[in-house]
Amino acid sequence: MPEKESSVPPDAPTRRGLLGLVGAGVAGLAIGGVGGAGIASVLAKGAAADDAAADSDDGIVTFYGAHQAGITTPAQDRLHFASFRMVEGATRDDLIALFKDWTAAAAKLTRGEELGSGLEPDNSYLPPDDTGEAEGLHAGHLTLTFGLGHALFVGEDGTTDPFGIKHQLPKQFEPLPNFAFDLLEGTQSGGDLCVQACADDPQIAVHAIRNLSRIAIGRAHLVWSQLGFGRTSSTSRSQDTPRNLFGFKDGTMNIMSEETKALSQHVWVGDNAPEWLRGGSYLVARKILMTLESWDRSSLREQERVFGRTKRSGAPLSGGAEFDQPDFSAQQQSGDPAIDVAAHVRLAHPDNNEGTRILRRGYNFVDGSNPLGQMGGGLFFISFQSDPAAFVRVQKSLKPDLLNEYIRHVGSGLWAVPGGVKKGEFLAQALFE
Ligand SMILES: C=CC1=C(C)c2cc3[nH]c(cc4nc(cc5[nH]c(cc1n2)c(C)c5CCC(=O)O)C(CCC(=O)O)=C4C)c(C)c3C=C
Numbered sequence: 345m346p347e348k349e350s351s352v353p354p355d356a357p358t359r360r361g362l363l364g365l366v367g368a369g370v371a372g373l374a375i376g377g378v379g380g381a382g383i384a385s386v387l388a389k390g391a392a393a394d395d396a397a398a399d400s401d402d403g404i405v406t407f408y409g410a411h412q413a414g415i416t417t418p419a420q421d422r423l424h425f426a427s428f429r430m431v432e433g434a435t436r437d438d439l440i441a442l443f444k445d446w447t448a449a450a451a452k453l454t455r456g457e458e459l460g461s462g463l464e465p466d467n468s469y470l471p472p473d474d475t476g477e478a479e480g481l482h483a484g485h486l487t488l489t490f491g492l493g494h495a496l497f498v499g500e501d502g503t504t505d506p507f508g509i510k511h512q513l514p515k516q517f518e519p520l521p522n523f524a525f526d527l528l529e530g531t532q533s534g535g536d537l538c539v540q541a542c543a544d545d546p547q548i549a550v551h552a553i554r555n556l557s558r559i560a561i562g563r564a565h566l567v568w569s570q571l572g573f574g575r576t577s578s579t580s581r582s583q584d585t586p587r588n589l590f591g592f593k594d595g596t597m598n599i600m601s602e603e604t605k606a607l608s609q610h611v612w613v614g615d616n617a618p619e620w621l622r623g624g625s626y627l628v629a630r631k632i633l634m635t636l637e638s639w640d641r642s643s644l645r646e647q648e649r650v651f652g653r654t655k656r657s658g659a660p661l662s663g664g665a666e667f668d669q670p671d672f673s674a675q676q677q678s679g680d681p682a683i684d685v686a687a688h689v690r691l692a693h694p695d696n697n698e699g700t701r702i703l704r705r706g707y708n709f710v711d712g713s714n715p716l717g718q719m720g721g722g723l724f725f726i727s728f729q730s731d732p733a734a735f736v737r738v739q740k741s742l743k744p745d746l747l748n749e750y751i752r753h754v755g756s757g758l759w760a761v762p763g764g765v766k767k768g769e770f771l772a773q774a775l776f777e
């Protein structure tokens with residue numbers, strides 16, 4: 345069944361149309377950081393639009409709820425993922441104000457509204473509050489998912505408490521270990537805060553990150569970011585299984601939004617966590633280069649052996665159809681296992697990992713090409729899990745799998761994703777109570 349499209353009715357709210365609803369904004373919103381009060385008043389004025397938008401498919405995925413959007417909500421086709429670092433000397437009050445401002449902005453951006461007073465500030469000697477490139481593009485199912493890095497709690501050297509939140513650090517939240525075969529580059533790893541922006545249109549996702557970055561000025565700055573196209577996972581049974589850049593169906597055995605029991609067990613952080621993290625999750629991002637040129641020279645037989653699935657239908661090599669469980673004991677006529685002992689799906693499967701499951705929500709990427717004419721493409725892997733140890737477990741069991749010859753992990757990050765935001769509250773509010 346094809347993915348539900350973002351067919352936007354002609355009367356769906358545009359940024360300009362909704363500007364009238366929210367009234368006059370806050371001049372100078374993005375220049376140099378604005379206190380939470382100004383933004384909060386814009387948020388309050390926009391509340392009516394919230395209610396109207398919540399239940400209709402006008403391209404709006406509501407920002408508010410028990411969980412942050414962008415985890416189990418249907419995966420859109422475009423990604424702009426951004427990592428931020430707090431500026432030196434930023435205080436607890438700066439962090440709180442930033443979360444308030446980001447919350448207010450995220451609620452508006454996901455409704456497809458212009459920020460602040462939009463493209464035309466009352467005082468035309470000031471820059472516009474909204475950079476403008478998403479004008480007329482509607483909401484585009486934009487979701488914004490925010491995460492907090494380990495260093496935010498304990499400082500870069502792990503011994504300080506720069507924002508007075510060290511006592512809120514969950515014991516499970518430890519930096520990822522170094523994995524065998526990691527070739528990580530510092531310039532594409534880590535960060536105090538992350539924002540995952542997903543949308544139907546790349547311009548909408550980029551606009552969101554650009555404006556959140558602008559709002560953060562003086563408090564946090566962008567350290568690295570990644571564009572992605574073509575989701576590589578389904579997060580709902582209503583979505584077709586997409587393909588990765590190796591041409592294989594990816595996401596077949598993902599945890600789907602319909603699997604509420606599996607979500608509680610494997611994705612959502614439960615009641616034993618600090619309040620700010622309940623209903624949240626942990627986000628792992630891995631930038632994985634795929635050597636497309638050597639893959640394209642390998643035989644179909646080899647390609648299918650690597651994954652343990654057929655290329656066209658995505659069925660396990662043990663037989664059956666795409667969604668049938670692989671039979672790891674099945675043999676070929678030669679007596680060899682039908683699914684190689686080092687095939688990716690065998691080693692990643694819950695049976696090989698004490699039942700561990702993770703929710704994958706990654707994207708293809710191509711960052712141009714190198715001087716040898718090789719494409720700099722791969723998978724920007726993203727997974728959500730209730731405990732970072734789940735990712736560590738699966739990654740360690742791929743040590744190495746057959747896929748490893750064709751990939752290189754060059755970027756990495758782990759962030760705790762607070763629970764969803766209630767109307768009238770701000771992101772991770774309980775962290776500061
Ligand atoms: C540590 C977690 C994982 C990494 C890193 C990873 C990289 C990676 N995967 C593919 C392509 C496929 N993966 C598939 C299945 C699959 N992968 C993981 C985990 C990681 N993958 C899991 C848990 C699973 C599901 C296993 C199962 O339950 O059967 C598949 C098969 C189809 C599917 O179920 O999604 C493909 C294809 C690439 C290309 C890649 C790095 C570049």
Ligand SMILES: [Fe+2]
Pocket residue numbers: 688692
């Ligand atoms: Fe995989």
